[in-house]
Amino acid sequence: MTESFASAVGRTLPHLRRYARALTGSQEAGDAVAARTLERLIAEAPSAGEDGLPVRIALFRAFHRNWMAEGAPLGEADSRLSARAQGHMARLTPHTREALLLHAIEGFTAEEIGAIMGVSPVQAQDLVETAIREMEESVAGRVMIIEDEAIIAMDLSAIVSEMGHRITGIARTRSEAVRLAHAEPPDLILADIQLADNSSGIDAVNDILREFRDLPVIFVTAFPERFLTGERPEPAFLITKPYGEEQVRSAVSQAMFFASTETLAA
Structure with missing residues (x-):
């Protein structure tokens, strides 16, 4: 070559x-x-x-x-x-x-x-x-959003709700995410990487999956290439910021279909 x-x-x-x-x-x-x-x-x-x-x-x-x-x-x-x-x-x-x-x-x-x-x-x-x-039309369920930017969280919530899914809540930090998951276990998690108190969305997801293993997860990041290295466990689904509505809709449908529990090392 x-x-x-x-x-x-x-x-x-x-x-x-x-x-x-x-x-x-x-x-x-x-x-x-x-x-x-x-x-x-x-x-x-x-x-x-x-x-x-x-x-x-x-x-x-x-x-x-x-x-x-x-x-x-x-x-x-x-x-x-x-x-x-x-x-x-x-x-x-x-x-x-x-x-x-x-x-x-x-x-x-x-x-x-x-x-x-x-x-x-x-x-x-x-x-x-x-x-x-x-x-x-095939799959509908409960979706939890882990996102510290209010505008993005609201946008994701609107897109997912319009698809027929129900939002269980929005968490801004790792601890909030864990509490929300325990209050109402979701069928899908949408998670940002960097959260409000400098905690990690990756850590939050890993905490949740220790107890709820059959949950599909979609990570949201502005730098997808950092997590697609093949050198450690990786998420099966990534949404790249800035994202489009079609990208979110497709990723949510895909994740619901395959129910990925792949996670990232912190």
Whole structure:
């Protein structure tokens, strides 16, 4: 590979790993497919990028082809909620999940999704719209928000409520979060990383999951690349600040489906 190609792949890799985890429902499964994709790209380096596609799109397309060729594997269910999520996934229209993640989580346009998935832009847009409708209709539950910025907390609350979920409360600190979880155990947690009293949203989540292990968690951060290193346990779902409404809606639906209990080391 040329240095420029390698550098572009390096910048894209954290985002590909995020997509892979959300797509497969498992950090381990997603990373395994991503690693095999990179090995194949390295082996084919002389021809990499010769079709004129930007490296980011080419890398995601290579991953998608690899994943499909391997039978579109998902992570093995490791809990009751995760098993239920796999059941929901089996009922979704084929290929809608991939299109939704590419659009709402990674920010690809319909044209780019078409290039990645090998479909037309119109077909890509149809897949996205179908996924949003089907996933939001499948699961509803109680959501707790851990966020110290009032405006962001209110915005997240409004988006999640409009999806049909019920907000159990908003916590601004680690201790508030633990008390709120005990008062009414949620079905999903949305957690900021840095909280009002300089406590950690990561620590708050880990405290809660020691007692309530079957809870999906979505972390909210302005620096997702800091947590997508592969060197320690990582969250399966991240929302990047500044976020868009579609990104939140997609992440919430994804987390409810897969019920991830992955956490970060403090």
